[in-house]
Amino acid sequence: MSEGTARPAAREVRRHKWWGWGQDDVSFRYDNKPAFVPLARTKIGIDLEVAQPGPEPDLARLEVPATTLPEEVRGRLAAVVGEDNLVLEDEFRVLHSFGRSLPDLVRVRAGGYERLVDAVVYPGSEAEIEQILRIALEQDLVLIPYGGGSCISGSVTPDPAETRPVVTLNMGRMDRVVEIDETAGLARVEAGVYGPDLEEQLQERGWTMGHFPDSFTYSTLGGWAATRSSGMQSDKYGDIEDIVRGLRVVHPRGVIETKAIPGRDSGPSLHELVLGSEGRLGVISECTVQVHRVAPVRQVIAYMYPDWEHGIRGMHAIARSEVKPTFTRLSDGPETEFSLAMVKAPTSTKGKVAAKVQDGLFAYLRSQGWDTSEEMCISYVCFEGTKERVEREKAIVKKIVKRNGGITLGAGPGAIYDQKKFDTPYLRDFLMGYRVFGDVCDTGASWSMINEVHSTVYDAFHAQRREVGKPGFMFCHMSHSYHGGACLYFTFAIPYESEETALEEYYGAKNRVQQTFMEHGSTVSHHHAVGTEHQPWIEEDITELGAEVIRGIFAQNDPGRNLNPGKIV
Ligand code: FAD
Numbered sequence: 001m002s003e004g005t006a007r008p009a010a011r012e013v014r015r016h017k018w019w020g021w022g023q024d025d026v027s028f029r030y031d032n033k034p035a036f037v038p039l040a041r042t043k044i045g046i047d048l049e050v051a052q053p054g055p056e057p058d059l060a061r062l063e064v065p066a067t068t069l070p071e072e073v074r075g076r077l078a079a080v081v082g083e084d085n086l087v088l089e090d091e092f093r094v095l096h097s098f099g100r101s102l103p104d105l106v107r108v109r110a111g112g113y114e115r116l117v118d119a120v121v122y123p124g125s126e127a128e129i130e131q132i133l134r135i136a137l138e139q140d141l142v143l144i145p146y147g148g149g150s151c152i153s154g155s156v157t158p159d160p161a162e163t164r165p166v167v168t169l170n171m172g173r174m175d176r177v178v179e180i181d182e183t184a185g186l187a188r189v190e191a192g193v194y195g196p197d198l199e200e201q202l203q204e205r206g207w208t209m210g211h212f213p214d215s216f217t218y219s220t221l222g223g224w225a226a227t228r229s230s231g232m233q234s235d236k237y238g239d240i241e242d243i244v245r246g247l248r249v250v251h252p253r254g255v256i257e258t259k260a261i262p263g264r265d266s267g268p269s270l271h272e273l274v275l276g277s278e279g280r281l282g283v284i285s286e287c288t289v290q291v292h293r294v295a296p297v298r299q300v301i302a303y304m305y306p307d308w309e310h311g312i313r314g315m316h317a318i319a320r321s322e323v324k325p326t327f328t329r330l331s332d333g334p335e336t337e338f339s340l341a342m343v344k345a346p347t348s349t350k351g352k353v354a355a356k357v358q359d360g361l362f363a364y365l366r367s368q369g370w371d372t373s374e375e376m377c378i379s380y381v382c383f384e385g386t387k388e389r390v391e392r393e394k395a396i397v398k399k400i401v402k403r404n405g406g407i408t409l410g411a412g413p414g415a416i417y418d419q420k421k422f423d424t425p426y427l428r429d430f431l432m433g434y435r436v437f438g439d440v441c442d443t444g445a446s447w448s449m450i451n452e453v454h455s456t457v458y459d460a461f462h463a464q465r466r467e468v469g470k471p472g473f474m475f476c477h478m479s480h481s482y483h484g485g486a487c488l489y490f491t492f493a494i495p496y497e498s499e500e501t502a503l504e505e506y507y508g509a510k511n512r513v514q515q516t517f518m519e520h521g522s523t524v525s526h527h528h529a530v531g532t533e534h535q536p537w538i539e540e541d542i543t544e545l546g547a548e549v550i551r552g553i554f555a556q557n558d559p560g561r562n563l564n565p566g567k568i569v
Pocket of ligand 1: 099145215219277285564
């Protein structure tokens, strides 16, 4: 988008359905996935052939408390952004009061709202953000920056006990790539841009930022920076802290800028402090990001290992080798089983032939002693670059996989994975219709601890399920490889009894997993931020004194607690 193009109006900015993930007219379908019904029955005790889903949530049936924003403040905010860009409608206030964590989805559907934001304001420039912040301070408002609202850490939700008016500042109108320095490979980008719009603007000029979190379609650059996000291609492009080189942050007392230079020694890193600050240090208005030429060739290749331990050895060997894949990912046995259950029934002749080939391959692997139902682990590695580089790296990885007991499946399954990677979030809403939670916990683990963390998390989760006498399905993948370790990303599905006990049942399982991370030297989260959800473990993670230091910085920066108070520490 060029500087001259008109900005979208508030109501044109991309937004989730108020009660769930993503687009209104998109939902998860299982009728074309024959292995999904038996999996749901055996793993979580839901018989989809018999069970009926609950009705779709209806906002008209819920009571939405009126806004408490004083008329005078409304007038002042509208004078800054224009009447159309200050929105007080119920649906907008409900949507902006929750992120997209499981507890958020429970609360947003249940109604009985304790505290909603009072208004949503959509600035169109950094100058407008500055004026809004000044009004917030003068009028003692609470201001919550908002990107795509995709956080799963409680980071955009007002404190239920907050008595002051709460205003959400939706950044979605600030969606432009301002300029690209083609020599340095740096792009200045407004912070409210959503993933697809950012990549479209970059790719039409031959560039990419390479950051693709699973939430890509409904999250923004500013949100990524404010939560220290990590995308699935971080092996090559880095986590967001490697990509964002410079920042502009609007603070109630002015604008802070960190320069976009390749290295710096200006004392403790202010730049790093802002990354992950979840709106507590100000509003990120612009990021200067590292961009790369779109690679001429991109291929995702699938591999299979007989079990997790072989797979991890292979992944570690790839991380230590001379190849630099765009991503490396290893699903454990249960996740492989889940992935196979998500495969659509073949309809074309080509698809039917491919399914037959797969059956034959699995039969052969069984004859070689592989457990193809629960143990074998699928892996994906993405290669980018010139044709020669891709071919060379594929050959090296193929050898590494073979040396570690695995086989190469090829580009077919890899391409399917690549096409479907943003569809999974819709599954959570579908499952909730049947009173089943599907959620995730992620952590970082060193190569020396990774197998131990993997197995103890499973033990802890299944012990918790036995204690409550209910089924539970857990699976995991390893992604985001580093020299010293990788991210473990656990997904779990548990049925729940009733809406009244839902959150208690959820936290019973989730907290057990989080606590296990802490007891095994891992971190509270690899890339899902702290907010309020992970706050109970922050002192264990960074020490009590460390948390005190961060608390002190926030208090000094924002003595009136106007900037997204209560988040992180
Ligand atoms: P929001 O949710 O709107 O805000 C998050 C926090 O950032 C809040 O504290 C908010 O106040 C603050 N904030 C937002 N914009 C600004 C700004 N301009 N200035 C200052 N503060 C701001 N995360 C990953 O990293 N990788 C993943 O692969 C991933 N997958 C996910 C999949 C699903 C299904 C879901 C629901 C979430 C996933 N997440 C993932 C979590 C989430 O998408 C990230 O935390 C993301 O970075 C949030 O971006 P957002 O624009 O939606 O921010």
